[in-house]
Amino acid sequence: xxxxxxKYILLTTFKRDGTAVPTPVWSVPLGDxxxxxxxxxxxxxxxRLAHTDRVTVQPCDGRGxxxxxxxxxEATARLVEGxxxxxxxxxxxxxxxxxxxxxxxxxxxxxxxKRNRIPYGDRGxxxxxxx
Numbered sequence: 001x002x003x004x005x006x007k008y009i010l011l012t013t014f015k016r017d018g019t020a021v022p023t024p025v026w027s028v029p030l031g032d033x034x035x036x037x038x039x040x041x042x043x044x045x046x047x048r049l050a051h052t053d054r055v056t057v058q059p060c061d062g063r064g065x066x067x068x069x070x071x072x073x074e075a076t077a078r079l080v081e082g083x084x085x086x087x088x089x090x091x092x093x094x095x096x097x098x099x100x101x102x103x104x105x106x107x108x109x110x111x112x113x114k115r116n117r118i119p120y121g122d123r124g125x126x127x128x129x130x131x
Contacts, residue, residue: 002029003027003035003057003059003073003129004027004028004029004030004034004035005029006027006059006060007026007062008024008025008026008027008059008060008061008062008064009024009025009027009035009037009057009058009059009060010022010023010024010057010058010059010060010064010066010072011023011024011025011037011045011055011056011057011077011127012055012056012057012058012072013044013045013048013049013052013055013077014048014052014054014055015048016051016052020056021044021045021048022064023044023045023064024060024061024062024063024064025037025039025045026092026095026096027127028088028091028092028095029091030087030088030091030126032131033128033129033130033131034126034127034128034129035057035126035127035129036080036084036087036088036091036124036125036126036127037088037092037124037125037127038085038088038089038092038121038122038123038124038125039121039123039124039125040118040119040120040121040122040123041118041119041122041123042118042119043118045125046079046123046125049077049078049079049125050079053076053077053078054074054076055074055075055076055077055127056072056073056074056075057072057073057075057127057129058070058071058072058073073129073130074130075127075128075129075130076127076128077125077126077127077128078125078126078128079123079124079125080123080124080125080126081122081123081124084124084126085122085123085124087124088124088125088126089121089124092121100121103120107120
């Protein structure tokens, strides 16, 4: 089973000072050596990817605990919009269904409570794996 077939992957992005920031994300296979997910343009992931394309990925559970025996894989990532985002969006909705609507609702409620609303899923991320 490849990384694109995992329900969750642990995506690690890097701050300007090199500090690693791991985050579990949904992922979908996009083609040869590529997987994708969506995020918000206001998320920390998107901000970190704007300055470096270096990431690591690893299979994990929904809380970000890596699967036993798995190792992080060095990869590159890029933010996408338009047709590439549309492809990712349709695959994520097909894979995760109702959960996409639930997480959008929870994000909206959280943004209202915190008075810091950010867009939901308005950017795609394409991860290119070595290979």
